[in-house]
Amino acid sequence: xxxxxxxxxxxxxxxxxxxxELDVGTHDFLLVTGPNGSGKTTLLRLCAGLAAxxxxxxxxxxxxxxxxxxxxxxxxxxELTALENLELYGRLYRVPExxxxxxxxxxxxxxxxxRHARAGSFSRGMLxxxxxxxxxxxxxxxxxxxxxYSGLDNEGAALLDRELAARTDDxxxxxxxxxxxxxxxxxxxxxxxx
Amino acid sequence: MTYFSDVAALARKDLLxxxxxxxxxxxxxxxxxxxxVVFHFVLPADSxxxxxxxxxxxALLFTALLGLxxxxxxxxxxxxxDGLVLAPSDRSAIWVGKAVSILAxxxxxxxxxxxxxxxxxxxxxxxxVAGVALADVGIAAVGTLLAAMATASRAxxxxxxxxxxxxxxxxxxxGVGASVADDPARYxxxxxxxxxxxxxxxWASFEYVVTE
Numbered sequence: 578x579x580x581x582x583x584x585x586x587x588x589x590x591x592x593x594x595x596x597x598e599l600d601v602g603t604h605d606f607l608l609v610t611g612p613n614g615s616g617k618t619t620l621l622r623l624c625a626g627l628a629a630x631x632x633x634x635x636x637x638x639x640x641x642x643x644x645x646x647x648x649x650x651x652x653x654x655x656e657l658t659a660l661e662n663l664e665l666y667g668r669l670y671r672v673p674e675x676x677x678x679x680x681x682x683x684x685x686x687x688x689x690x691x692r693h694a695r696a697g698s699f700s701r702g703m704l705x706x707x708x709x710x711x712x713x714x715x716x717x718x719x720x721x722x723x724x725x726y727s728g729l730d731n732e733g734a735a736l737l738d739r740e741l742a743a744r745t746d747d748x749x750x751x752x753x754x755x756x757x758x759x760x761x762x763x764x765x766x767x768x769x770x771x
Numbered sequence: 772m773t774y775f776s777d778v779a780a781l782a783r784k785d786l787l788x789x790x791x792x793x794x795x796x797x798x799x800x801x802x803x804x805x806x807x808v809v810f811h812f813v814l815p816a817d818s819x820x821x822x823x824x825x826x827x828x829x830a831l832l833f834t835a836l837l838g839l840x841x842x843x844x845x846x847x848x849x850x851x852x853d854g855l856v857l858a859p860s861d862r863s864a865i866w867v868g869k870a871v872s873i874l875a876x877x878x879x880x881x882x883x884x885x886x887x888x889x890x891x892x893x894x895x896x897x898x899x900v901a902g903v904a905l906a907d908v909g910i911a912a913v914g915t916l917l918a919a920m921a922t923a924s925r926a927x928x929x930x931x932x933x934x935x936x937x938x939x940x941x942x943x944x945x946g947v948g949a950s951v952a953d954d955p956a957r958y959x960x961x962x963x964x965x966x967x968x969x970x971x972x973x974w975a976s977f978e979y980v981v982t983e
Binding site for chain 2: 641
């Protein structure tokens with residue numbers, strides 16, 4: 578699904594990534610680790626097609642509409658409700674039986690009672706749950722998750738554990754985290770950035 | 772059909788955001804009316820139609836600039852542009868949806884501005900209304916693209932006027948000409964041509980603006 582050779586990314590003169598090699602196949606789970614500033618987020622943005630490499634080879638064989646992405650920002654409009662945000666993404670991703678799917682995800686992520694509340698009134702943890710709902714809405718084949726446990730309480734983290742466990746047979750994952758022990762058991766490949 | 776439903780969903784979202792936040796349209800209305808009031812006192816009573824029309828177009832242009840500077844605020848501040856770019860819809864639909872919402876804000880501002888102009892300066896004729904309508908399309912088309920470009924920069928407040936105002940000069944020339952000329956058709960045709968040309972260029976190039 579993702580094939581990278583001698584991948585390099587620079588912002589101006591500043592090298593962010595150098596010589597990265599990776600292969601992510603169907604149902605692979607790539608765990609990306611590294612200290613702050615090592616380029617984890619940049620690598621995930623490259624894999625999602627949100628940025629272009631400066632040098633090297635990067636092939637992403639997944640269609641844009643089959644990719645789910647959770648970044649540092651929840652990528653939702655704060656002035657829209659949880660339901661309106663997911664409705665918008667559901668339309669753009671042409672999700673079949675959109676209403677039912679949105680309702681099911683909101684229920685599963687514990688946001689059903691807050692579905693008519695604006696995202697701007699959500700706590701960090703609720704925003705992360707909404708971001709995860711958004712990323713899973715279209716049942717992606719490839720999930721790119723940047724610090725997916727960020728902001729989640731114990732209940733939310735356990736919920737995400739269950740989601741990951743349930744999907745490892747159906748989707749490929751690229752996950753960056755500071756807490757590799759939590760998802761070590763899912764990983765089929767590891768990439769440590771210096 | 773999916774392209775147009777994407778555009779409709781994106782434009783509807785922008786109008787809903789404005790309805791909730793009310794941070795663009797009220798500012799545009801206040802600005803255009805207060806500018807026309809100031810111009811009313813600045814312009815001598817015996818000044819020409821050309822001067823009055825020129826001031827109207829200056830007011831409209833800067834009102835549009837005010838709206839454009841806020842047009843990608845939600846996407847910038849909340850990082851949502853990444854979410855829109857990742858969606859499988861054609862990326863130009865983001866541009867069309869945003870341009871439609873900006874066009875709606877401009878029309879609403881002008882619904883107030885043109886009667887105010889008629890009150891303070893001269894009667895508003897059909898050619899002026901047609902000129903304003905055609906200019907709105909060009910402003911929305913070019914302005915949306917440039918606002919998206921500027922929003923990625925830290926100097927966005929400076930960059931947007933620097934990029935937009937030179938490209939808006941033909942709009943002012945066409946608009947003022949249509950407002951005062953005996954034969955406005957030539958100027959209206961010029962504005963129509965500008966709209967068509969720049970709409971195609973902006974539509975085709977938007978994808979490159981929103982991806983790194």
